[in-house]
Amino acid sequence: MINTVGVVGLGTMGAGIAEVFAKAGLTVIGVEAVEAAAEAGRARLDKSLDRQLAKGRLDQATRDDIAARLTVTTDLSALAAANLVIEAVPELIDIKRDLFTRLDEICPQETILATNTSSLSVTTIAETTKRASRVVGMHFFNPAPIMKLVEVVETVHSDDTVVSEIADLAKRVGKTPVVIGDRPGFIANRLLFGYLNHAIRLLAEGRASRDEIDGAMKSVGFPMGPLMLLDVIGLDTSVEVLDSIHSNDGASPRHDAAPLLRQLVADGSLGRKTGHGFYDHTQPVAAAELSEERAAEIVAELLPPHIAEAREMAASGYASEADIDTAMTLGCGYPKGPFAFDL
Template sequence: MVGLGTMGAGIAEVFARNGWQVSGIEVTDAALERGKSILVRSTDRAVETGKLSTADRDDLVGRIEFGGDLAAVADADVVVEAVFEDLATKRNLFADLDRRTRPDALLATNTSSLSITAIAAATEHPERVVGVHFFNPAPVQRLVELISTVLTAPETIERAQQLLDDLGKTTITCADRAGFVVNTLLVGYLNRAARLYGEGFASREEIDAAMVEAGNPMGPLTLMDLVGHDVSLAVLHRMYDETKDRLVAPTPVLTQLVEAGWLGRKTGRGFYGYGPDGVTDAPGPGPKARASRAGELPMALLAPYLNSCLKMVGSWYATPDQIDTGMSLGCRMPKPFDVLAQLGPREVLAAQQQIFAESAEPGDRPALLLERLAAADDPATALVALREVL
């Protein structure tokens, strides 16, 4: 396991929980100690909650050897990378791993936003490089996105799939595209929420309350504060660079939050303020809301989100089941196609048509698949058929 930040330490724990001998590697002593402390806190918490016995915890920790020398990868069957999200850093690392590892070793990157193809192309054997996007916290979250590139050998994907199955993970497979399945949908939804807030469409409280009422575990602005605005901004930049879709161009208020150092919970300020006792009454960074439009929530957020889901299906990038699995397991959000069934394709189309009429953005154009569902004699039956066939 190369890189022992929050994700790397969590992935190391996942492997050790399942009987693997793990070498955890970091570049500095301080980073190594931080990785150890993350692992200790996680496993101690598992003991306290009864999910691990003390003996199992000790065995788990005993299966992980910590060090700072990449020479440890020489005999590895699998190498997973979770270092800083910088393409040049990852390319250099994978070129080095390619030279140091056995020819039959599986090389995997946990990147959430960078091009896996570009990372693989830095090696002499790109056919053995694959993406395994774990979700945080890795020991708890069941979902992993398994990503192949045009260079990945079919047997590499088969091997990675079996590995993740053995680790008890639920996988969705996809090709190498900015954001993959989950972040493409999630970050687009979050960016729109930030845009609506920044344009005074509704207050932060109204936006968040509407989406919680719609069944989400937390509102989008609260979630962005939790994730960190620097993280969201980096993913949006990557998605926009690849697609040039203005819907994923970072909204100005998000860029301003990052420039101001208001990164969310980790800095004490974001869309909300945070103190020792939780959320404070600090004012938000946006303009005063035009309350007359708050009544259009939550459809103002749900229609574009569902439209994006149907575009993804229509482009054959993911199936309804993969999308439902990804968003429900990875984000704890209601299954999108359940939401579509509840609202009705015709109602969602009408809302999306209104949004497109106002924005004139090509990305807001209703998905062809949404139009076809709405035009069916019985849209509900057509939606059931779509979910069963794909």
């Protein structure tokens, strides 16, 4: 049974994953590359717990118990004590492959190794080890303590019992797992970023304004318009995800990053984190006003191709309709899954 988890990389995502496991009663060993990063990771964890204490979501004893289960170090060899190690390092294949080669040498053969990659090939990462059957994807969504979805990614090498154990672990820590194969973008990012990229092209071609596009999608229940969501994700991150999916599946023109997106990134307009992207985040954002007829026109442009891609995914046998709907509602905040829209 998994009772000790290692987390490599304690940025926003890694710290969130570490918190999820510690809250569920598991012992967590967090590892960062250098001392300054380790101190920042520990501070990030403590700040999150203190915020929850201040809001009454944790009492002092529970907060202290969780903190006591979290160890932070720069010593990768400490992960020899873990039953599971999950990485949350930068989304670059060479960095992840190098890390898994090192983990394979450090960790006992029974230790499961998992990657939190959102779009890279789990198979390519697994093949750097001598335990490819014990390597899986365990893709959490940001912020990890709040978002309920975990995509559990199996490769052609994965042992079925390992996949089941990781799916069961996701349930143990309060998440909803969907088990899927190793395909570029998995479920959520593949569908989400095709839709977001389409919205950019609609804007660039002058067929709808920014405010019309975002207002239209909010009018059918989406919590955020696609262009605002891109700004929140980060335009540079969005290019990276699109390029990763497109380079591994060149037959997918929906994931060929729109020129306008690349232009904004080249200009340093990366979205909310830089203050400018599709929106000026230094100024209040006013809600758009548009007629029901105009909103319906834009929704009719954006939503049917998005749903068609979901249907193709289900028809290929990659994921069930239920899992696709679960992924998009829990992972992307959709008001309902693609198959629940009456189109």
